[in-house]
Amino acid sequence: MIKRTDSRCKTALIERFGEMWDRNSKNIGDVPGSKERGQGVYILYDGSTPVYVGKGNIQARLRKENNKSKRLGNSWDHFSWFLIKDQDEDLIHDVEVLLLRILPPYLRYMTRQRGNFTGDPFQQEQLHETPFRIER
Numbered sequence: 001m002i003k004r005t006d007s008r009c010k011t012a013l014i015e016r017f018g019e020m021w022d023r024n025s026k027n028i029g030d031v032p033g034s035k036e037r038g039q040g041v042y043i044l045y046d047g048s049t050p051v052y053v054g055k056g057n058i059q060a061r062l063r064k065e066n067n068k069s070k071r072l073g074n075s076w077d078h079f080s081w082f083l084i085k086d087q088d089e090d091l092i093h094d095v096e097v098l099l100l101r102i103l104p105p106y107l108r109y110m111t112r113q114r115g116n117f118t119g120d121p122f123q124q125e126q127l128h129e130t131p132f133r134i135e136r
Contacts, residue, residue: 013095015083020045023077028066031081033059040083041096044076044110050103051076052110055096058083075110090118 015037021027032038038059044052054061058081065076084092097115 013085013091015040015085017080017082019080020048020078021080023066023079025066027079028059028062031059031062032083033057037087038083039087039089039092040081041092041099042079042081043099045078045080046076047078050107053096053099053103054111055092094118 016032018031021031038057039055040058041053041055042058042061043050044054044065052065052075054065062079062081082095084095093115094117097117100111100113100115
């Protein structure tokens with residue numbers, strides 16, 4: 001059985017979070033809303049498989065996702081949420097993009113975008129311009 005958590009953190013990035021909460025109105029209502037500075041990122045799961053990554057006012061977004069059409073609305077049954085400290089919109093965006101880039105597209109099939117990091121992409125340092133092959 002998955003245990004519901006709502007933790008306050010002492011990390012530099014995350015202020016509060018909840019992991020693998022069941023999809024129901026009570027749990028969605030327990031997520032911090034706009035009055036409690038509820039900006040951050042959230043992940044929707046089908047079982048243990050992530051199917052969607054989003055950002056913004058977490059409680060409002062979850063309510064919207066919960067009320068979507070039956071075709072998309074039945075695609076998830078659990079969610080995790082993470083409040084970003086200082087409510088920095090650029091940081092929230094970059095955390096969402098990082099999650100999108102880590103997860104392969106076939107896992108997050110409800111999220112169609114890949115995302116771009118904040119700032120000029122040509123000024124970002126890359127160690128390798130092309131992927132290199134690892135020989136074993």
